Amino acid sequence: MLDLFLATPTPVVPTPTTPPPGGADFFSTIMWPFKFLVEAILVFWHWIFTAAGLPAAAGATWVLSIIGLVIVVRSALIPLFVRQIKSQRKMMELAPEMRKIQEKYRGKRDQLSREAMSRETMALYKKHGTTPVSSCLPLLVQMPILLGMFYTLSDVKKHAEWGVGGVGLLNTELTKQFYDAQLFDVAPLHTNMIEAINLGQTATVVILVILVVLMIASQFITQLQIISKNLSPEAKTGQAYQMQKIMLYVLPLAFIFSGVFFPLGVVMYWFTSNIWTMAQQFIVIRNLPTPGSEAAKAREERLARKGKALDAKGRVISMEKYQAEQQRLVEEAERARAAQPKRQQPMGKQRAKKQSNKGGSQG
Incomplete structure (x- = not known):
């Protein structure tokens, strides 16, 4: 009888609310x-x-870790982002020539x-060193x-409930710590809004609603920057511009x-x-604004106030060098125009006959 009172009680393991972690499949192997x-x-x-x-x-420790994760990964992707910007810029530069080709073959359906x-x-594409895929590759x-990122943060709850770790350094102990973490000591990072509503976790619901509103606002501002400041007048006349305006209001939803x-942990990552x-x-x-856009004009005005300008290759130079370059380009254009053979006016039959008779009489 005494042994029953002295015995250490066996901890009660809660029943998992998620299916057990699955075995290896094609997708998990790739990821x-x-x-x-x-x-x-x-x-x-x-x-x-x-x-x-x-x-x-x-919760603060793991939220800061998520923010650090975003910073490292997005910093590593900056070279790809720059490459994407350059590819998009080249595609915009060749757009007028592309329209000429399309007009040339408009209505022609034959194989040749x-x-x-x-x-x-x-x-x-070869001349400009780009392809449509180049802007999508990054x-x-x-x-x-x-x-x-998404699956690592999403699987924390499943792994913690089944007493397992992730695929690498996020072992069982760290997974459990992440599972127990709470933002502001009230909102579990592994809980979504539906679960928080069902469990009556009002603070978690409020935090998630605020984050979602901020996510929508940041996405809207990002898209608004592009269509209001970084599009050339030509780009604002096409069908693609109308689609961008629609996406401005649809995508944030x-x-x-x-x-x-x-x-909540995934939402925090997404917001960051x-x-x-x-x-x-x-x-x-x-x-690096699009040439001809409102942002490009604003940049030129800022440079002009500092006594600087952009040269023919888009590099920032002093106003003196810019004026000298413009003068040189004008002189080169005048020399090229002067070197071109003069175009002779077409001569009618009657005028040609008179010129021939005039030449014969002088002889």
Whole structure:
């Protein structure tokens, strides 16, 4: 009888609310290296903050780790982003020539015309050193990393409930700490809005609603920067511009879905990534605007106030060098025009006959 009172009670393991982690399949095999990389960065930042004195299971520690994860990954993707901007700029430069080719073969449906149009289009891409795929390639490269972030943060609840860790450095103990972490000590990072509503977690619902509103606002501002400041007058006349205006209001609504079904940790990552995108877009539009756009005119005015201007290659130079370059270009154009053979006016039959008779009489 005494043994019953002295015996250590067996801890009660809560029944998991998620299905058990599945075995290896084709998709998880492909995503494994990306999830491993994401976990390594997340654990590294967690180690930094715990070494600085923050509690290992505190919500602030893991939120800061998520922010650090976004900073590292998005910083690594900056070269791809710059390449994407350059590819898009080249595609805009060849747009007038592309329209000429399209007008040339408008209405021609025969095989020879289609082949000729394709050859001229490919030659144009080769001349400018770009293709339509070039502007999409950086986005395609980013997708596995972004998916790795999403699934790593989304799987925390499942792994913690089943007592397992991630695929790499996010072991069982760290996974449990992440699972126990609460933002402001009231909102669990593994809980989504539906679960918070069902559990009566009002504070979590309020935090998620605020984050979703901020996500929508940041996405709207990012798109608004592009269509209001960084499009040339020619780009604002096409069908693509109308689609961009529609997406300005439609795309942010997608974050309502993410705010309802994604865990708070994932929403925090998404919001941080949105802020990064908005700031990055602002810097690009300010310093590398589309030629002919409102942002380009504003940049030229800022440079003029500082006594500077852009040369023919888009480099910032002093106003004196710019004026000298413009004078040189005018002189070169005049010399080229003077070197061209003079065009003779067409002569009618009667005038030619008179000239011939006049020449004969003088002889």
